[in-house]
Amino acid sequence: MRIAIASGKGGTGKTTVATSLALSLVGQGEQVNSVHLVPLFLDCDVEAPNAHLFLKPTFNFYQEVGILIPQVDEARCTHCGRCVEVCQYHAIAVLGKKTLVFPQLCHGCGSCTWICPDGAISEVVNEIGILERGFTPSGIDFAQGVLNIGEPMAVPVIRQLKRWATPESDQVVIVDASPGTSCPVVEAIRGADFLLLVTEPTPFGLHDLKLAVEVAHELQIPTGVVINRAGSDCGYASIVEAFCLEQGLPILLRIPFEREIAEGIAQGKTLLEIHPDYYGNRFRQMFSQIAALS
């Protein structure tokens, strides 16, 4: 089973929820829906992966991620401009007697290479990021993608991470997505059996929750909501709850707005380490609900 965690708005607590959920499943194989293996955690927020700060894995396996970009042989190029016409991303330009490639705009589709009538274009690997995998001290199978600084395209790194770090057949996969609702989020949550949307009772939290719900509908993924900082004094709690009710979205967890939790997270702790007596059972209970809903 694959559970993805997204939010729309940034900073609502995706990673708090994802890491706590993963930790709650460790060593609980027999008790929770007869899942025997330790969970596989995929940090798909490749522009700023931070789940490792909470789960503290030691990485043993690495894999570089690259995309194939065109390389133009000026001796064979007749500057006909067919490559420019076919490129949807304007990553190649013919300027007089020069053909220029802009690697950071290239999506690696290969159309220019295919269409070139003079065979002047070959493909070379442009490295854009790295994948890392290892176990955490608690035993979680942990993998993350890291996009190189200055690179604009996260999707190829996320796609490769999902292909590279594959689960065993009955292993639970926890996918931590990036904020927003654009391509990297779609790539991260695609294929999930259940989507957890973490929100907060603020106008911005609700606004982005609505966008994220639309993405979930489009991808036809069963969805539930976690309300973080619940009870924070801004009068928006009832509006968020009403939206979920109206949309038929189950609210699976409310995390209170509490100084102790904020301090613990600032120290790199998950909710299970902050309130061990409560959140271990609470997250396992949520997992059972998710299993029933997906």
Added chain:
Amino acid sequence: MKIILTSLSPDILSVIDPRFGRSACFLFVDPETLEWQALLNPAISAPGGAGIQAAQVVVDHQCSAVISGDFGPNAYNALKAAGVPMYLFGSCRTIQDAIERFKAGQLEQIGAPAPAGHMGMGKLH
């Protein structure tokens, strides 16, 4: 001789548009006769690569100079590769003012690109 300037409306009486790749219009002007032609920027709402497309317009129209408010890294590299000199509007407010100062040699010719946008394309090769 034909130069290209970025303008807010398709008219030689227009005010300048300080953006290059995202400018509203391109004005092709002969600085001597002041004959002009306008082109609405087809890439104004392109998701990416607007600067490169604008540079392609400049080169395809065989302009011998380009004047705008700034040039991003991709546009700068493209225009530099094509050997088209780039000038800045500086304090000019109108297209006519910019043409006058260009003819008088009072516009600054640019030697380095403006900082990159939010897409993280500041890493120049």
